[in-house]
Amino acid sequence: MSPLRWGVVTAGTVVHDFVCAISTLPECDHKVVAVAASGRDSVQKFAELHGIPSFYVGFEALAKNPHIDIVYIGAVNSVHYEVAMKMLEAGKHVLCEKPLCVNEGQSKALLNYARERKLFCMEAIWSRFFPSYNHVRERIRKGDLGNVKEIIAELGSPASKMERNRIRQLGGGSVFEKGFNNIQLALWAFQEAPDKIVVNKCIQNADNDYTETNVDLHFPSGGVAKFKTSAVKELSNVAVITGSKGSIKLHEFCCPIELTDIDGTVRFYPLPSSNVECIMKNSVGLRFEAEECRKRILAGDSESQVVTHANSLAIARVQDAIRKRLGIETAEDYTFKS
Structure with a gap:
């Protein structure tokens, strides 16, 4: 083949x-x-x-x-x-x-x-393709966590030298780039869209780009996701998913190769070494999404069930709502209507 x-x-x-x-x-x-x-x-x-x-x-x-x-x-x-x-x-x-x-x-x-x-x-x-996420998904599916009640996540690192992460006109900043990761985690864990969005804090820099945001997402099930993002300083980059029976902590939750399980056990999922060294942390983990593409294309699928088209649209809808509350508009808002 x-x-x-x-x-x-x-x-x-x-x-x-x-x-x-x-x-x-x-x-x-x-x-x-x-x-x-x-x-x-x-x-x-x-x-x-x-x-x-x-x-x-x-x-x-x-x-x-x-x-x-x-x-x-x-x-x-x-x-x-x-x-x-x-x-x-x-x-x-x-x-x-x-x-x-x-x-x-x-x-x-x-x-x-x-x-x-x-x-x-x-x-x-x-x-979503890391083994750590697979483990959490299985825990939720089997009911080990009980009903998911709360997610607390924070993601931050200085992005001043990376335009794609920093400049709003390029789709950067703490809403577009950093905030995405918190939103996708929340929607993935709760398996539903939020019915209330609260922006608690936002800080702008001299270029009027939002560099720090604190946002709460409230869900119809009664759960809440509280997240903090920063494009100017280092945060813990940890996410804690709490259910009615316990909690799981994802370390470096964007690319987690380590988690603290519901019973306190620390689970580690090592990555192989690449021929040329990666620049970003745990980036060899990009291999998992690449393999998902191969499998889905061989199967003749138009989308993955791990990241469906509906998932992408739901995340974009939340980002749009947060931008609206912050008064952020793009030219595309006038040419591409949802």
Whole structure:
């Protein structure tokens, strides 16, 4: 059986780590065959570093390559829709970094088009494919936690040197980039959408970008998720999921290889080493979402049941609601209606 042939868009940090993660999977299953970025020098060096046979200046040329099955998009958030649509138009499956698009309307348009083309399209919520998440999901399914009552999570790290994480116009900041991870965890654990959103705190920097936010999500079941995000300082990056029978703590909950179980046992899920060293923490864990893509494409599925299209739209809807409360608007809010 032929390997799944990957093209990757941009030659930045997250794409570097994604390609490193792919290198830990069997070559008979996955192969990165092309990379595209805006700068010739950077994309050529990237291709040489990772042993990628083809490189392009600009993503349009990559879209025309007939030897690519799926494209991983790690560009800045504000261009996700444009790049993903171009790849779908070219008949390629898509794995797009989170957040999928700038708002719910844009995400809906993209996912509808993918379904029309009968192509696989998934938002890259890598957290959900870690073994730690699988363990928590099984605990919840079996009733070991009882009814989920509360989630307390905080995620923060200085992002001043990473434009995609910092600048709101590129889809960055504590609402778009950091806050996404807290929202997806809450909706994943409660398995429902919130019916009340309370913004308790928000701090702006000199560029009027929201760098810190504290938000509570209240759910119809009576549960609540309380989260804190910061794009300027380091936080614990821990999430505690509490049910009527106990709690589980996810350490580095965006990419957890360690958890403290309901009985106090610390469980560790080590990751393999990549050929080229990753830049971000636990990034070899990106391998799990890549393998999910391969399995779903082989099965002829248009979406994953771990990150469904409905999941992506629900998360976008919550982000839109938080932005509205903070008075944040984007041009896409006027051109893409939910």
